[in-house]
Amino acid sequence: MxxxxxxxxxxxxxxxxxxxxxxxxxxxxxxxxxxxxxxxxxxxxxxxxxxxxxxxxRGHRYKRSTACLMSIKQREDETLRSYISRFNKEALSINEVDNKIFVAAFTNGLRKGKFLFSLYKNDPKTMSEVLYKATKYMNVEDALLAREEKPKKRERQEDTRQDQGWKKARKGD
Structure with a gap:
């Protein structure tokens, strides 16, 4: 005291x-x-x-109100995965758990895009539903990114082969 x-x-x-x-x-x-x-x-x-x-x-900590969640916004360069992690960290410091407020705050903070459109279209009622949809969305994003990277690697390999072939041809001249 x-x-x-x-x-x-x-x-x-x-x-x-x-x-x-x-x-x-x-x-x-x-x-x-x-x-x-x-x-x-x-x-x-x-x-x-x-x-x-x-x-x-006795370990009871001061908790924040749900209003602080409304100030959390996804940054322009921030991935969905990073935003979810940051949002969840803040959500742990909230006293009252009200799914409607969590869903509204999370949705409010999202950047405009396909995932936000998907949430509005499907109208999830709980954070569990939102996180399930987010996981599916992130998995699809990861798969599409992996597909895009494979052709880039092939193009780089072909460019390297062409450069090597050009160098051999020049030596023969």
Missing amino acids: GYMMTLMHLQGVADEIMCKAFPTTLKGAARIWFSRLTPGSINTFKELSAQFTAHFI
Whole structure:
């Protein structure tokens, strides 16, 4: 609880004063947690300490709201796979799980393209459905990319052979 609070407690300072002094020692997530407490819901400093300990020390972390998901956008050069990974990482920090909000936020952040069109067309209801469709879409993309790369390799090999043939022909001249 901090040195100041411990010192006040040892000196026998009244609960009311300790409860009023307590928020001045808080920062970040702890201050936000304190500001969300219902006024008049805590009667003693012991209660306040117990709630604080239960919330922070026992591993309960401050979670973000679903509104932060709406700010996640797929970048122009970002692959679908990378966007999904980044979106899921943020989604883990959300307290309430509501599939409609997750689907809406994910869709809202996607770049315009075939996958977004596919989602609007099929209207998935859960993130599981969205991720299933995304996996299928990424697999197709990977297969098409692999097909495109094979002819490029053949062209490069043929160019190399032609260059070697040209060099041999020039030596014979």
